[in-house]
Amino acid sequence: MNKKYWQEEIETASREEITALQTERLQETVKRVYEKVDLYRKRMDAAGVRPEDIKTLDDLKRLPFTSKQDLRDTYPYGMFAVPLTDVVRLHASSGTTGKQIVVGYTKHDLEVWDNILARQFTAAGIGKEDFIHIAFGYGLFTGGFGVHGGAQKVGATVIPVSTGNTERQLTIMQDFGSTALCCTPSYAMYLAETATAEGVVDKLKLRTGIFGAEPWTEEMRRQIESMLHIKAYDVYGLTEVMGPGVAYECEAQNGMHVNEDHFIIEIIDPETGEPLPNGTPGEIVYTTLTKEAFPVIRYRTRDIGTITHEKCECGRTFVRMSKPRGRTDDMLIIRGVNVFPSQIETVLINLGYTPNYQIIVDRVNNLDTFEVKVELTDDNFEDSVTALARREKAITEAMRSLLGIGPKVTLVNPRSIERSEGKARRVIDKRHLHD
Amino acid sequence: MAVKQLSVFIENRRGMLVEVTEALASAKIDIRALALAETPDYGILRLIVSDTDKALEVIRATGRTVSVNNMLGVRISDRPGGLAEALKILTDNGIDVDYMYAFIAETGDQANVVLRVADTKKAERTLSDTGFDLIN
Numbered sequence: 090m091n092k093k094y095w096q097e098e099i100e101t102a103s104r105e106e107i108t109a110l111q112t113e114r115l116q117e118t119v120k121r122v123y124e125k126v127d128l129y130r131k132r133m134d135a136a137g138v139r140p141e142d143i144k145t146l147d148d149l150k151r152l153p154f155t156s157k158q159d160l161r162d163t164y165p166y167g168m169f170a171v172p173l174t175d176v177v178r179l180h181a182s183s184g185t186t187g188k189q190i191v192v193g194y195t196k197h198d199l200e201v202w203d204n205i206l207a208r209q210f211t212a213a214g215i216g217k218e219d220f221i222h223i224a225f226g227y228g229l230f231t232g233g234f235g236v237h238g239g240a241q242k243v244g245a246t247v248i249p250v251s252t253g254n255t256e257r258q259l260t261i262m263q264d265f266g267s268t269a270l271c272c273t274p275s276y277a278m279y280l281a282e283t284a285t286a287e288g289v290v291d292k293l294k295l296r297t298g299i300f301g302a303e304p305w306t307e308e309m310r311r312q313i314e315s316m317l318h319i320k321a322y323d324v325y326g327l328t329e330v331m332g333p334g335v336a337y338e339c340e341a342q343n344g345m346h347v348n349e350d351h352f353i354i355e356i357i358d359p360e361t362g363e364p365l366p367n368g369t370p371g372e373i374v375y376t377t378l379t380k381e382a383f384p385v386i387r388y389r390t391r392d393i394g395t396i397t398h399e400k401c402e403c404g405r406t407f408v409r410m411s412k413p414r415g416r417t418d419d420m421l422i423i424r425g426v427n428v429f430p431s432q433i434e435t436v437l438i439n440l441g442y443t444p445n446y447q448i449i450v451d452r453v454n455n456l457d458t459f460e461v462k463v464e465l466t467d468d469n470f471e472d473s474v475t476a477l478a479r480r481e482k483a484i485t486e487a488m489r490s491l492l493g494i495g496p497k498v499t500l501v502n503p504r505s506i507e508r509s510e511g512k513a514r515r516v517i518d519k520r521h522l523h524d
Numbered sequence: 525m526a527v528k529q530l531s532v533f534i535e536n537r538r539g540m541l542v543e544v545t546e547a548l549a550s551a552k553i554d555i556r557a558l559a560l561a562e563t564p565d566y567g568i569l570r571l572i573v574s575d576t577d578k579a580l581e582v583i584r585a586t587g588r589t590v591s592v593n594n595m596l597g598v599r600i601s602d603r604p605g606g607l608a609e610a611l612k613i614l615t616d617n618g619i620d621v622d623y624m625y626a627f628i629a630e631t632g633d634q635a636n637v638v639l640r641v642a643d644t645k646k647a648e649r650t651l652s653d654t655g656f657d658l659i660n
Contacts, residue, residue, distance in 0.1 A: 465533055470589040472531035472640070473622060474561045474568060499565055501535055502588050 091216035093404075095208040095243070099350050100405045104398075107349050107406065112146055114378035115353065119143050119152070122384050125170040128155075128163055129386060149353065149376065150364055154387045160190040160329060169193055169382055176382050181229040182328045192328055193382035199238060201379055202331055205348045206239020206324075209337035212346075212403070213297050213322045215269045217244040220294075222267035224258060224276060225302065227251040231332025232302050236271045236324075239334060245269070252276070255283050263292050270298040274305035274313065274321075275513035278444060281316035282504060295319050301326065301333050303513065304392075304415045306431050308438035310342075323412055329388055330375045336410050341402050344409030351379045354410060355387070356396055359417055370395045372417060373410065391417040393429075421516060423450055424457045426494050430515045433461055436487045441469055447506050448496070451519040459496040461488070464503050526644050527597035527659055528576040532569040533589040534560075543586055544569060551582045557638065559625035570625070572638065596639045596647045597659030599629060607637065610656060617650045619643060 094100045102110075120140040122129040132153040133139070142148060160168060169176065176193040194202065215221065221240040225232030233251055240247045248265055250258055252272075258280060261267065270277060277300050284290045295317055301324035313321045325345050326333035335352055336345035347354045352375050356365045359372040373392045377384045392413040401409060415429040422428070434444045442463055449460040463484060471477055481498040489495030507514060534540045541560075548555060554574035561568045573579045576592060583590045600606040607626070614621065624639040636659055641647045652658055 465589045467589055467591060470531075470533055470591055472529075472568060472570070472591055472593050474563050475622075477566070477568075478563065500533070502533060505535075505587060 091214055091218070092211050095211040096204065100208060100346075100407065102406055104406065108146060110350055111353055111378060114350075115146065115149065115376070116140070116143050118376070118378055118380075118384050119386065122170055122386060126168055126384075128159060128168065146353070149355070149387070152376075152386050154362065154374065154389050155385055156389050157190070157329070157391070161188045164188065165191045166193075168385075170384050171195055171382050178234075179229075180231045180234070180328060180332065190329065195381040197379075198331075198381055198383075201351055202235060202334060203238040203242040205331075205334040205337070205351065206236060207242040208348065209299060209322070209324055209334055210239055210243045210245070210269075212337055212339040212405075213269075213299060213320070214340065215243065215245060215297055215299075219243075219245040219268045219297075220248055220266050221245045221269045221271060222248045222250060222258075222262060222265075222295075224250050224252055224270065224272035224280075225333075231326070231328045232273075235326070235332035235334060236299070240271070255280060259284055259287070259289060259293075262295065263289065266294045268294050268296055270295055270300075270317075270319070272298075272300060273302050273513070274300040274309055275303060275444075277313050277317070277321070278309065279504075281313055282443070285316055290317065293317070298322065299324050304413050304419065304431050306434045306438065306444070307412065308435055309444045312438060312444065325410065325413070327375075327390055327392075330377060330385060330390070331380070335375065339401065339403035339405055343401070344397060344411055346401070346405050346407035346409055347396075349407045352377055354396060354408060356394070357389075359389075359391075359393075367398055368395055370411075370414065373413065393417060393420075419516070421448065421450060421518065423459045424494055426492060428459075428492055428494075432491055433488065436484065436491060437463060440484060440487060442466075442484075443503075445504070445506050446515070448516045449519070450516070457520070459494060460499060461496040462499045462501050462506060464506055465500050466503050526594035526648070527572060527638055529593050529595045529638065530571045530573065530576060530579055530583065531591050531593055532571065532583055534567040534569050536562075536564070536566050541569065544583060544588070547582050547586050548573065548579060551578060553579045553582065557625065557627040557636070559623075561623065593640070594644050596641050596644050596651075598637050598639070598651055599634045599657040599659060600637055602628065602633050602635045606635065610637065610651065613650060613654050613656075614639075614641065614647060617646070619647045619650065 123140045136153050138151050175195050177196050178194040181189050181191045223236055227233030298319050298321045310321050322338040324333050325336040336347045338345045355374040356371040357374050365371040373390045373394050375388050376386050394413040395411045397409050415431045445464040447462045451458045484498045485495040557572040559570045600610050619641050622640040626635050626637045629636045
């Protein structure tokens with residue numbers, strides 16, 4: 090029988106206990122970064138805040154934000170708060186949205202990371218008996234090694250497959266008896282489709298999956314669950330804050346518990362920077378409380394989400410964050426309308442299509458063009474051009490009613506849209522507005 | 525009873541038809557009849573072949589969406605008014621035609637017509653009751 094909690098005392102602590110712990114750790118962190126990291130000291134001086142001004146958690150909002158650009162500007166080691174001799178591991182962000190950034194971990198940081206992922210595995214009912222199949226990339230990307238540490242921590246049998254070679258992944262799953270799958274949701278979907286096409290789903294022993302590292306919808310979760318006959322959990326994290334495991338989902342599958350003994354979450358208005366009340370969607374901001382090598386103060390994640398302090402049926406008391414609706418930098422502005430790829434995904438799944446799509450935006454004669462490519466399957470293919478045209482129109486209209494603008498829908502062959510085995514390429518913006 | 529037709533979704537890109545027909549050729553599958561419906565973005569290739577099951581497998585392996593449909597197949601005499609007679613019977617019985625195509629039969633004095641109708645069974649019954657020869 091697996092444990093219900095990994096670290097019960099803290100995972101079910103009272104609000105008072107959590108607040109007291111956070112306050113103490115926040116004060117310590119602010120004092121430390123003020124002493125050790127030039128950028129934080131300069132920013133705080135400019136804002137007229139001294140470490141001793143931080144008396145309660147409410148004082149957090151007096152501290153300046155940290156942005157991704159700050160981390161780029163101080164590349165490679167400018168934000169490190171310990172001597173490099175104490176750093177035992179480096180990871181880096183993929184650099185897909187600009188210059189890469191590098192982060193470091195002390196031995197203690199890695200222990201914390203292992204434990205918070207062990208909380209995730211335990212919350213998902215995964216333990217010693219399990220064979221955890223890790224198809225996140227191993228390397229500078231935090232996914233593979235991060236999840237690996239937590240999987241080892243719970244005493245499971247770890248299968249470090251890394252990404253790539255779907256055929257081989259499926260063979261290993263069958264031969265080694267993988268019971269839990271960890272990868273990006275888009276790759277889980279790809280594996281599910283391939284396993285279905287090859288008729289091997291029943292030969293798999295999978296019962297659980299932990300998916301993260303890119304935004305996905307509730308509809309996509311249900312689809313992965315029904316195709317692979319598993320329970321699928323969402324894990325949240327980002328390289329700049331720690332990597333996967335910053336927040337984790339429990340059996341209630343209703344929001345992710347933020348590891349509040351190590352991180353403080355805030356939701357702010359991305360325009361004004363003002364904190365927003367619980368339940369109001371806004372930009373997610375994280376502050377680390379125990380990170381030694383690479384602490385961050387009020388780091389703007391650019392993810393959009395909400396938080397709730399409502400009691401969770403699992404007994405955990407950590408605040409829950411919603412599945413992020415997308416990143417502010419994933420948001421497309423097409424003909425003046427805000428469009429999140431996750432909205433496209435929701436419409437497609439609700440209409441019975443696979444969440445394999447690609448949004449193509451271009452500008453022709455000063456007018457934005459908006460196209461969505463949608464993969465057909467044998468189930469929704471019809472032998473009639475009229476019926477297919479009707480399907481395209483239905484998708485366009487469903488999107489128009491949700492977004493306010495309707496794309497041109499193009500149906501394409503199954504599994505033909507390019508997908509990397511790491512993160513899916515959902516958007517091709519040919520307008521080059523930011524160059 | 526009905527004629528088995530393969531319907532293949534074809535993206536509107538150069539070389540797509542070549543890929544499908546070459547795949548069939550290398551599997552030694554003979555194409556008996558075909559028709560292509562086109563739109564600006566894609567087409568549907570309809571095929572009647574010597575080995576439907578094998579062709580389905582071969583086309584699927586090229587990564588395309590494909591379905592098998594039961595079609596109404598009827599032989600009509602190759603003379604003026606032959607087709608009109610058959611269509612009139614269908615119309616009089618309330619059977620609408622979605623699409624159709626024809627090819628000359630081996631004998632030479634007959635044409636084979638393949639039709640997609642809403643109710644294939646009813647159409648077959650109606651035509652054979654009025655003396656038409658159905659294709660199996």
